[in-house]
Amino acid sequence: MPVIEVKHVTKDYGHGRGIFDVSFKIEEGEVFGFLGPNGAGKTTTIRHLMGFTKAQEGELYINGKDSWKSAAIIKHDVGYLPGELAFPKGMSGDQFIEFMAEERQMTDMTRTEELKEIFELDTSEEIKEMSLGTKRKLAVVTAFMHNPKVLILDEPTSGLDPIMQERFIQFILNEKAEGKTILLSSHIFSEVDATCDRIAIIKDGVVVSTIEAKQLKQSTNKAFKIEFASFNDYQKFLANTELVITIERPNQNQVKLNLTDEKMQHLFAELSEVNVNFISEIKFTLEDYFMDFYDREKTVAEGEENLHGGLY
């Protein structure tokens, strides 16, 4: 049984806004990335999963429990980090932590103290006087203090500085190593790339692609930029090559070309006939893949093509 299951969920806010027939499953121990531009429907999906909103159509389950019907249990069990932070009024950080510990009937505060140390959080301040980053850290500590097995994180690092973002990635990797199941919505490619096993891309309320992170990293399609030592070498290479040249730059004696791993030997055989200044690989990243979907002019099929077939 998957730990998280979203089945054909629709919430139509009108004027094309909302989420439409969204489905995905997250297995135990998986880190699942949820990527999408602003307004794509990430928060709406997550709020349905947490049982804050009732789906118009479809069903959502966490550990087999219906998100809407078992909302209270889900809120208790899941480590949830909301995108927009809201704290009770008039509390200090310490008071809020105490309040959350009581809610969860926690007695052992060792993990809470560890988390405060990892994220360098000073809890003595009044929450209303905390900076956005400190509030985010407080939300992180309270989301994880009861050591939940399922984590649902809506843009968890927004407001954190680069050092804390890095520390957060490390923390997620440690949680993953402990077998936690994690749903991570994010705008930050490096964060998703570093942590996620699978990634869903959502656009205009529709999941347009779900990819295995390995697929991107182990793609057999490669792109290279080559600069030749002279214009003569450049011309000689172009006249004789059997490879697919995607860009020609005669002024710089450069070409860009695409090839699969099997053709690698062929490339080196051709290059041995000319003088080369340098050859560099152009990596196809999650960002490139995402940008294809982000680009509203492009269709889903064209985005998929870049993953499976030719690169830029």
Ligand SMILES: Nc1ncnc2c1ncn2[C@@H]1O[C@H](COP(=O)(O)OP(=O)(O)OP(=O)(O)O)[C@@H](O)[C@H]1O
């Ligand atoms: N309560 C609501 N009433 C009407 N429209 C809503 C409501 N909540 C969300 N929407 C709309 O639904 C769409 C999806 O919004 P959502 O907040 O889920 O996007 P998101 O992917 O989380 O975006 P962001 O990255 O900006 O947080 C948007 O067009 C938003 O304006």
